[in-house]
Amino acid sequence: MTEQKAQLEQQLWNIANTLRGKMDADDFRDYILGFIFYKYLSKKMELYANEVLQPDALTFQEIEGHKMEADYMAAVKDAALDKLGYFLAPSELFSELARRGNAGGKSQFILGDLAKVLNHIEQSTMGTESEDDFGNLFEDLDLTSSKLGKSENDKNELIVKVLTHLNEIDFDLENTESDVLGDAYEYLIGQFASGAGKKAGEFYTPQQVSSILAQLVTVGKDKLKSVYDPTCGSGSLLLRVAKAVKNVSAFYGQEMNPTTYNLCRMNMIMHDVHYKSFDIKNEDTLERPQHIDQRFEAIVANPPFSAKWSASPLFMSDDRFSSYGKLAPSSKADFAFVQHMVHQLDDNGTMAVVLPHGVLFRGAAEGHIRKYLIKDRNYLDAVIGLPANIFYGTSIPTCILVLKKTRTSAPLSDRVLFIDASQHFEKVKTQNVLRDVDIAKIIDTYKSYTSGNFEEATTEKYSYVATKAEIEENDYNLNIPRYVDTFEEEEPVDLEAVSNELRAVAERSRSTDATIKQFCDELGINTPF
Structure with a gap:
């Protein structure tokens, strides 16, 4: 399986590179991921239609021209809209467009037909339960863009080349036990992120960080009623949580960037998450939250570091912020995201959020909010320091805050775990990378702590279980070196x-x-x- 996955990843990346010289990374990412998604939808449609038609000893391709074509097509469409959430006719399948585009070994003009098909996928969902999940999914795949070529023929030739190469790859969707394609799709998103510089943080969280967050919020659980990411990007964090447990009943997310919002919905569907099982919204989470009345069992997030927000005085009457008495500063929304997530967290839930180190010690309003979370609400469960330079587009060191609403059982109710993992990584080219052993050490330490084994959770120069009294002595400053002594004594000089x-x-x-x-x-x- 690993070999098959690596081979598929390489094949898809090679095809993506046929577009690399024509446009910048953001643009060719949108095209190649859009075409892969179209092929995925087509293959799923064909496989499901064949399943529906099996009792009549027919295949999906065979019903066109059949004397009962209209009846068969209507039956398949109704079934597909309920099961898959969309419908494609046999003539609209990816394989058919690719065949027509390369008929006779020469590039044939298919741009107009392709645009109609992509539009029809969205139109097929109108008035159905899946309409919001498929609406405008292909809006970033502009087949009229001059980035594809100067003339219509140039554009067509490039698109036909990409479709032809993609058509030769077996996505192995018949194998329901495998998620090779979903993983390959995630790999491509990661590859694009590695070359996107600062913009990468808008849509992708490195897999090793996603893995830590996912494992932290699922300790002691093998299934979740719900998981939520208020800044979901491409959805990688939500999907990583799904890999950490046997089952997640529902996925929720909100993303402000329309292109990234589309990418997230595609990513969900490509990982075979049913359209009825996810609810992703396109809006500004802090200013216009879309799931405000819901509570979630697990929350994970990698918000934009120290982003600006309005911090309008009107928010002082917002239930997310009102009890704190102060708002996060307009120049740094880090704690505004924390407050939002705490508000959405269920009583039995766990949240894990990646933030810049400044949230641990900055004063003024942030210090006030930090003190309220620890002293008045007792929500803070763990502080984990990560290495610098592990995120795309920024080299700053970061930390993970773990919070729970229910920390009433002694002795955990009076403790906070501190982990300094900042020196545990491998340098790969210009990026620092957390190895499997580094991730395992973080999670094993946290598990020991949550089980009440404080002695095992305490490791010299790595981790420490602090009491709330110690944190109070430090005036609620959470700077990790105050709790984890990492001082290395120098050898005496002769x-x-x-x-x-x-x-x-x-x-x-x-x-x-x-x-x-x-x-x-x-x-x-x-x-x-």
């Missing part, structure tokens, strides 16, 4: 040896000076000293 070495250096210098003077005298020139 001053006598240093003195002897300096004398030896001076003697060698005098000897060298004498030799230079001798040469200068022989040449009849002045010495340089």
